[in-house]
Amino acid sequence: MNINEIDTIKKPIIIIDESLDFYSGKVLFPEKLAEANQMLREVGLPDFAKIEREEREKEAQQNTADAPTPTD
Amino acid sequence: MHPDRYQTKSGKDFETFEFVSIGKKGRIPKIVQYIPTNIKNMYNLGFGDKLPSGDFDDTVISDNGDSEKVLATVVATLFSFTDENKEAMVYMKGSTASRTRLYRIGITKYLKEIREDFEVFGRTENGWEKFKPNRNYMAFLVKRKI
Numbered sequence: 001m002n003i004n005e006i007d008t009i010k011k012p013i014i015i016i017d018e019s020l021d022f023y024s025g026k027v028l029f030p031e032k033l034a035e036a037n038q039m040l041r042e043v044g045l046p047d048f049a050k051i052e053r054e055e056r057e058k059e060a061q062q063n064t065a066d067a068p069t070p071t072d
Numbered sequence: 073m074h075p076d077r078y079q080t081k082s083g084k085d086f087e088t089f090e091f092v093s094i095g096k097k098g099r100i101p102k103i104v105q106y107i108p109t110n111i112k113n114m115y116n117l118g119f120g121d122k123l124p125s126g127d128f129d130d131t132v133i134s135d136n137g138d139s140e141k142v143l144a145t146v147v148a149t150l151f152s153f154t155d156e157n158k159e160a161m162v163y164m165k166g167s168t169a170s171r172t173r174l175y176r177i178g179i180t181k182y183l184k185e186i187r188e189d190f191e192v193f194g195r196t197e198n199g200w201e202k203f204k205p206n207r208n209y210m211a212f213l214v215k216r217k218i
Contacts, residue, residue, distance in 0.1 A: 009185060011155075012080060012148035020083035020090060028088075028105045028128045029118035029167075036116040036163050037109050039195075039211065045111065045161075046193045046200035046213060055202055 078102075078145045086156040089149040090122070095136030102142065103128055104149045106162065115157075117164040119146060130167040143178035147186070154190075154216045165211035175212060180205040190214040 007013040027033050078091040089104040101122035106115040120130030136142075154160055166172035179192060183205060186192060193200045194209030203212065 009077065009144060009148050009182065010151050010189065012077065012152060014086070014089070014152050015079065015081045016084060017081035017090070018084065020081060020088045021085070022083075023088040023103075023105065024083055024085050027107055027118075028103060029107075029116075029120060029130050032118050032130060032165075032167060033107055033109065033116050036165065039165070040109060040111055040114065040163065043195065043199060045114070048191070048215070051193070051200065051202055 095138040097136045106153045161215045
């Protein structure tokens with residue numbers, strides 16, 4: 001097995017560098033975070049259950065539309 | 073080093089990642105940070121250049137000719153971060169419209185891999201919907217599948 005088979009995008013090899021612990025708890029992009037908080041306050045989270053339900057309904061409608069018309 | 077991604081370093085908490093973009097403009101250190109928002113378990117993805125001064129800039133256009141490799145590296149950090157924080161949701165929006173578009177391109181490119189482990193949503197003017205490739209979204213949210 002070569003290293004690229006181990007180092008996948010889903011399980012990348014990450015080198016631990018303790019110098020990066022310096023940034024723990026520090027906001028490196030404060031404007032971005034403020035904007036995110038503002039947007040999330042205005043729009044909120046996705047209604048996951050509702051979106052899932054709507055997707056299933058769309059798929060069901062699509063399957064019905066694609067189904068062959070029965071002939072006698 | 074993986075041919076399609078940059079070698080990445082992280083602190084012990086897997087919330088701040090660093091890698092070096094190598095291209096026509098030379099070596100440019102990059103930072104990816106997952107920082108908690110005001111909503112429980114919701115993190116904001118911050119991404120930008122680490123400047124020689126020690127500051128960070130998420131608006132600069134590096135133009136190093138390696139955007140695909142950079143995107144792949146950022147996607148890899150998303151997997152690493154959520155491996156350590158399985159309940160985390162990640163909100164991402166570019167600091168500019170073109171960066172948001174770049175995120176969309178990255179999500180679309182790796183959609184198959186991402187959807188195996190994440191639910192992906194895009195924000196429109198009407199609110200959130202399940203991510204569809206090539207639609208213009210204002211922001212994105214990914215949530216690890218249970």
